[in-house]
Amino acid sequence: MNFNDILTLLPELYLVAAVCVLLLLDVFLKPEQRNITHWLAIAITAVALWLVIDGQPAQSVTAFHGMFVRDHVAEILKVFALLSTLLVFIMARPYLRDRNLHVGEFYSLTIFATIGIMILVSAGSLITVYTGLELLTLSSYALVALNRDSRLSSEAAIKYFVLGALSSGMLLYGMSMVYGAAGTLDLAQLHLLAGGVDMTNLMMFGLIFMIVGISFKLGVAPFHMWLPDVYQGAPTPMVSFIGSASKLAAFGMAFRLLESGLGQLHDQWQVILSVLAVLSLAIGNLVALVQTNIKRLLAYSTISHMGYLLLGLAAGTQQGFSASMFYVIAYALMSTAAFGVILVMARAGFECEEIDDLKGLARRSPWFAFLMLLTMVSLAGVPPMFGFFAKLMVFKAAIDAGLLWLAIVGAVFAIIGLYYYLRVVKVMYFDKPVEGVELKPQTDKPLRWALSINALALLALGLYWGPLLAWCQRAFAG
Amino acid sequence: MSPQLFQIICFYAFGIVAVISALMVISMRNSVHAVLSLVLTFFSVACLWLLAQAEFLGIALVVVYVGAVMVLFLFVVMMLDINHERLREGFIKYLPVGIVVAAVMLVELLALIGVKAMHANTMGPDPAAAQGLSNTAWLGQAMYTQFLLPFEIAALILTVGVIAAVVLTLRHRTGTKQQNPGDQVRVEATRRVRIVKMEAERRQQESQS
Numbered sequence: 007m008n009f010n011d012i013l014t015l016l017p018e019l020y021l022v023a024a025v026c027v028l029l030l031l032d033v034f035l036k037p038e039q040r041n042i043t044h045w046l047a048i049a050i051t052a053v054a055l056w057l058v059i060d061g062q063p064a065q066s067v068t069a070f071h072g073m074f075v076r077d078h079v080a081e082i083l084k085v086f087a088l089l090s091t092l093l094v095f096i097m098a099r100p101y102l103r104d105r106n107l108h109v110g111e112f113y114s115l116t117i118f119a120t121i122g123i124m125i126l127v128s129a130g131s132l133i134t135v136y137t138g139l140e141l142l143t144l145s146s147y148a149l150v151a152l153n154r155d156s157r158l159s160s161e162a163a164i165k166y167f168v169l170g171a172l173s174s175g176m177l178l179y180g181m182s183m184v185y186g187a188a189g190t191l192d193l194a195q196l197h198l199l200a201g202g203v204d205m206t207n208l209m210m211f212g213l214i215f216m217i218v219g220i221s222f223k224l225g226v227a228p229f230h231m232w233l234p235d236v237y238q239g240a241p242t243p244m245v246s247f248i249g250s251a252s253k254l255a256a257f258g259m260a261f262r263l264l265e266s267g268l269g270q271l272h273d274q275w276q277v278i279l280s281v282l283a284v285l286s287l288a289i290g291n292l293v294a295l296v297q298t299n300i301k302r303l304l305a306y307s308t309i310s311h312m313g314y315l316l317l318g319l320a321a322g323t324q325q326g327f328s329a330s331m332f333y334v335i336a337y338a339l340m341s342t343a344a345f346g347v348i349l350v351m352a353r354a355g356f357e358c359e360e361i362d363d364l365k366g367l368a369r370r371s372p373w374f375a376f377l378m379l380l381t382m383v384s385l386a387g388v389p390p391m392f393g394f395f396a397k398l399m400v401f402k403a404a405i406d407a408g409l410l411w412l413a414i415v416g417a418v419f420a421i422i423g424l425y426y427y428l429r430v431v432k433v434m435y436f437d438k439p440v441e442g443v444e445l446k447p448q449t450d451k452p453l454r455w456a457l458s459i460n461a462l463a464l465l466a467l468g469l470y471w472g473p474l475l476a477w478c479q480r481a482f483a484g
Numbered sequence: 485m486s487p488q489l490f491q492i493i494c495f496y497a498f499g500i501v502a503v504i505s506a507l508m509v510i511s512m513r514n515s516v517h518a519v520l521s522l523v524l525t526f527f528s529v530a531c532l533w534l535l536a537q538a539e540f541l542g543i544a545l546v547v548v549y550v551g552a553v554m555v556l557f558l559f560v561v562m563m564l565d566i567n568h569e570r571l572r573e574g575f576i577k578y579l580p581v582g583i584v585v586a587a588v589m590l591v592e593l594l595a596l597i598g599v600k601a602m603h604a605n606t607m608g609p610d611p612a613a614a615q616g617l618s619n620t621a622w623l624g625q626a627m628y629t630q631f632l633l634p635f636e637i638a639a640l641i642l643t644v645g646v647i648a649a650v651v652l653t654l655r656h657r658t659g660t661k662q663q664n665p666g667d668q669v670r671v672e673a674t675r676r677v678r679i680v681k682m683e684a685e686r687r688q689q690e691s692q693s
Contacts, residue, residue, distance in 0.1 A: 022640065029647070070633040111651040118644050125637060137637040144641060148648030 014069035014076050017057040018124050024050040025117040032110030040108050047113035048095050055088040072192050075130040078481035083127040083258045086335050090250035091120045093342045096456040097349050098243030100448045104354040119145035127258030132181045132191045143170050150240040162239025169232045177219025183212030193267040201270035217278055223256040224312045227286035237305035246345035250338035257334040272322045279320040280412055286313035287419040294426045300361050311337050317416055318400040321407035328478040329399035336396035343381040346457040350447045366439030371447050375434045377461035384464040386427035387420050391468040487602035494595045502528035515561045516578050520585045523554045531592045537610045539619040
């Protein structure tokens with residue numbers, strides 16, 4: 007270890023120090039002073055974002071004996087993970103305050119989870135992948151369970167914890183197999199060795215277990231069982247975090263393990279990923295058709311979106327990875343916007359969880375109905391929204407890699423998926439408001455502004471997507 | 485029997501015992517039996533590690549998991565239903581299983597001593613011995629140089645565990661009677677004892693007479 011190692015890890019080290027200060031400071035604050043914690047947490051995250059962008063190295067740098075890699079892929083994922091964390095922090099306050107959940111630990115646990123994400127996407131070794139993942143998931147379990155007086159929330163947390171522990175076990179089992187076959191934990195060395203090891207069967211065994219672990223974290227069918235329950239039961243701001251920043255991390259993990267580590271086994275994992283992609287496209291889109299709870303609907307929509315993400319990963323080309331990354335960034339921004347609308351409509355004693363709760367929203371508050379419209383249309387993948395170009399890029403990557411059938415399956419399910427997104431729009435614009443249900447949006451200014459900017463960005467990035475895509479492509483080109 | 489063959493037999497025997505007892509952990513109906521099986525699983529795995537010359541890990545597993553965590557677990561499971569009459573019954577009832585577990589452990593221990601005495605070496609060269617270090621020193625050096633980053637991340641994970649445990653269990657109930665150590669320490673003598681000055685009183689009888 008030398009000074010350069012520390013400099014490479016500067017954003018992470020800064021966040022660790024800052025979160026400790028935040029944690030200690032919060033102990034001395036009275037409950038009515040919680041806003042100090044809120045704004046301090048936002049400032050800490052913003053400074054971390056600045057450190058990541060400012061200290062961006064010209065090329066890939068490794069630190070701590072190759073355990074940590076700071077390259078462009080990691081930088082982009084970190085920037086958007088921190089950005090989604092910021093959005094979640096700004097949007098969460100009114101919801102948490104209404105439900106007596108506005109505690110300082112929400113902020114510190116979320117920042118700890120973000121540190122886990124930053125370590126995970128920069129991992130240069132199997133051990134770093136695992137420890138980063140555990141830091142992220144353990145904080146997430148606690149965040150989901152934070153509303154401990156709610157039965158639904160506790161059930162969701164237990165389910166998430168048990169299944170998450172099981173999948174971590176699977177991942178670890180796979181890693182130990184790969185270590186046994188290749189004799190190294192370092193991903194760069196693994197990349198060189200993977201093609202030529204004697205024990206190919208052991209390697210394949212490990213690969214499959216690792217894919218199971220990755221699929222669970224992404225929420226890909228058939229490892230998606232936890233998603234609908236967690237989305238429905240957990241407090242909405244936590245779902246927003248799990249749906250945005252954690253997905254960026256899961257993509258980073260998939261890229262590190264499959265491409266940086268086992269890139270030479272691409273022919274084998276391409277087949278597995280294609281099957282998983284078709285399964286999640288089918289299950290996600292078809293089951294979403296019959297949902298009446300909007301959080302469950304978004305959960306199944308996540309499953310289908312992860313299917314599209316796998317199209318790019320399965321292609322396994324530079325173009326495929328950059329398209330997948332573009333897709334996961336688009337998804338993270340759409341997810342914070344969709345949950346933002348739920349957060350702005352929910353108030354004390356009213357969750358705004360049923361799709362019917364949105365009936366006649368266009369007449370009561372036309373602006374938020376318009377923002378929800380933008381988000382839903384973008385999730386459905388209608389031009390000229392951000393979501394459309396993201397889908398287009400993964401389809402193009404899949405076709406160029408010779409997976410035409412996969413792209414066709416994806417397109418068919420995208421059209422089926424259109425129905426349930428547009429149903430939400432129909433309920434908002436053409437149905438009469440339900441008598442007795444009062445739709446009064448939150449008056450919190452930062453929440454309204456953050457949501458408006460987030461949803462309008464989906465339109466803006468849909469019209470002007472070139473620079474972001476070029477940034478993603480540059481990351482994988484070098 | 486050649487030392488090598490004996491070591492390989494030991495390896496498979498320990499492995500089989502570990503797998504069978506692990507299966508028993510999840511299939512036993514009686515929770516005390518399940519805990520005892522878990523003790524046996526840990527012990528067999530520790531024996532496997534000792535065979536692979538990972539002395540520190542093996543001993544740590546026995547000391548920390550078998551010695552402390554599992555025995556504590558056993559007490560918790562046995563004490564769940566506090567009834568002294570039934571507790572004494574339970575002791576007799578669980579004794580046979582306990583004896584079996586202890587006997588298997590003893591056999592494993594003797595086998596390990598046998599392997600050591602025969603100087604068997606099928607597991608490849610010991611990297612620690614090659615550098616002239618003890619296993620513990622070698623492990624410590626690797627942990628604080630090459631694996632420093634994961635080691636520190638593990639510390640962060642533990643911190644998250646503590647925060648999560650506190651935030652999920654701490655409740656501020658109002659209206660409960662509890663001690664406040666701060667107030668207790670800060671108390672002054674004048675607030676507890678009141679010294680009253682008064683005239684000395686005569687005995688009742690004397691005053692009457």
